[in-house]
Amino acid sequence: GQQVMQIPQYQHVQEGEDFTTYCNSSTTLSNIQWYKQRPGGHPVFLIQLVKSGEVKKQKRLTFQFGEAKKNSSLHITATQTTDVGTYFCAGLRGQNFVFGPGTRLSVLP
């Protein structure tokens, strides 16, 4: 079945440093979504990417969908302590999304 992987599993950065998490799928994805889960919280939708090579920005966050639609990335510029949490990508399978294992981001003040 479709596998969605993410690297790294953990990332510790100093506040102000940049952060990138990568999502890779064993199969071509029609859509990919990104979610953020704060410690003790529930996943919150960030964005959806649909087109090959698509790039979307939300303030300091930049999301990219690969040309082959098998990978995606989330880049955060100048991290802040409010960015702490786990970032999940989710690839579409049928009518449902398969979530990756997530990248846990820690930001040291």
Next chain:
Amino acid sequence: DTGVSQNPRHKITKRGQNVTFRCDPISEHNRLYWYRQTLGQGPEFLTYFQNEAQLEKSRLLSDRFSAERPKGSFSTLEIQRTEQGDSAMYLCASSSRTGVNSEAFFGQGTRLTVV
């Protein structure tokens, strides 16, 4: 609060007991999903409803698990004869039918501990 509501927030049960969780989705959202999440992992799909119809069930969902959405609004997830391996966070999410793949809104989850 008009978000997705789940009850109870926490449940501790003895092995072998049955438990039932409830999810109230955002009103007018016709799609409802159940996921399970264990520590350090991403949400794992269990089952999906469109209105009252259960359209997909994960192969991970054993016969001990059953979900219903009788009137196309709230949903229940029942686990019979609970096992320690059932301990996890059970998340419910809902989405509207605006486009094929709209965002999912998650509830706070029900944390199940089987002792």
